[in-house]
Amino acid sequence: MLAVQALTPGAVADNFKSSRQTISKHIQILTECELLKQEQNGREIYYLINAKKMKDVADFIEPFRKMWDDRFNKLENVMKKYKS
Amino acid sequence: MGLKTKIDAEEGKQDLVITREFDLPLELLFKAYVEPEIVEQWMGTKVLKLESKKHGSYHFETSDPQGNVVFRANGVVHEFSPNEKITRTFEMENTPFPVQLEFLEFEKLTDDTSKLTMQIVYKSVAHRDKMLQLPFAQGLNMAHNRLQDVVNKLK
Numbered sequence: 562m563l564a565v566q567a568l569t570p571g572a573v574a575d576n577f578k579s580s581r582q583t584i585s586k587h588i589q590i591l592t593e594c595e596l597l598k599q600e601q602n603g604r605e606i607y608y609l610i611n612a613k614k615m616k617d618v619a620d621f622i623e624p625f626r627k628m629w630d631d632r633f634n635k636l637e638n639v640m641k642k643y644k645s
Numbered sequence: 646m647g648l649k650t651k652i653d654a655e656e657g658k659q660d661l662v663i664t665r666e667f668d669l670p671l672e673l674l675f676k677a678y679v680e681p682e683i684v685e686q687w688m689g690t691k692v693l694k695l696e697s698k699k700h701g702s703y704h705f706e707t708s709d710p711q712g713n714v715v716f717r718a719n720g721v722v723h724e725f726s727p728n729e730k731i732t733r734t735f736e737m738e739n740t741p742f743p744v745q746l747e748f749l750e751f752e753k754l755t756d757d758t759s760k761l762t763m764q765i766v767y768k769s770v771a772h773r774d775k776m777l778q779l780p781f782a783q784g785l786n787m788a789h790n791r792l793q794d795v796v797n798k799l800k
Contacts, residue, residue, distance in 0.1 A: 630649065643673065
């Protein structure tokens with residue numbers, strides 16, 4: 562949701578069944594982890610996604626994923642030859 | 646195009662889930678986990694023992710070209726249902742990593758495709774995160790070594 566546009570915590574909460582407090586807590590944690598960024602606009606604080614940080618987190622797991630992907634690709638190739 | 650292998654590792658949990666869709670019929674995918682000579686081919690390790698049955702156990706060993714053992718792993722099988730699931734433990738020998746529990750579920754998607762869902766449970770959140778970081782750290786090490794090589798050549 563925040564990837565599409567910057568929103569206030571209230572606007573985010575309107576889209577979920579959870580309470581505003583719960584949503585607010587989630588946003589707070591994500592902001593502390595720098596996965597969300599804040600932007601002041603008048604009296605309102607808008608939140609938006611921190612794309613760079615999100616990518617860093619994904620990159621961190623990527624070598625682990627790649628290791629399994631390579632292993633499974635090998636399995637697939639071995640079995641394709643086995644079949645024919 | 647979506648990634649074929651996905652990792653789901655939620656923050657603060659001590660397990661992770663690996664999913665992969667294969668262009669293989671379910672029976673062939675499952676066979677790849679059962680036949681020792683096939684496991685050897687795709688895992689790149691020697692299979693000393695592989696008893697695919699409840700209460701069975703397995704033992705893998707990998708040597709470098711000089712014949713030195715560089716990797717040994719073993720585990721026991723808790724559940725074994727052909728073309729359906731394998732529940733087993735996995736332990737790397739002579740490493741600080743404790744034993745882990747693995748739930749493998751095999752699913753038929755179509756006649757020619759199948760899916761593997763592998764849940765791995767670690768001793769603690771910290772152990773899971775360390776395992777997750779291992780290939781990242783190795784990659785970083787390799788990059789550092791390469792950097793070192795380049796720097797050495799400059800000297």
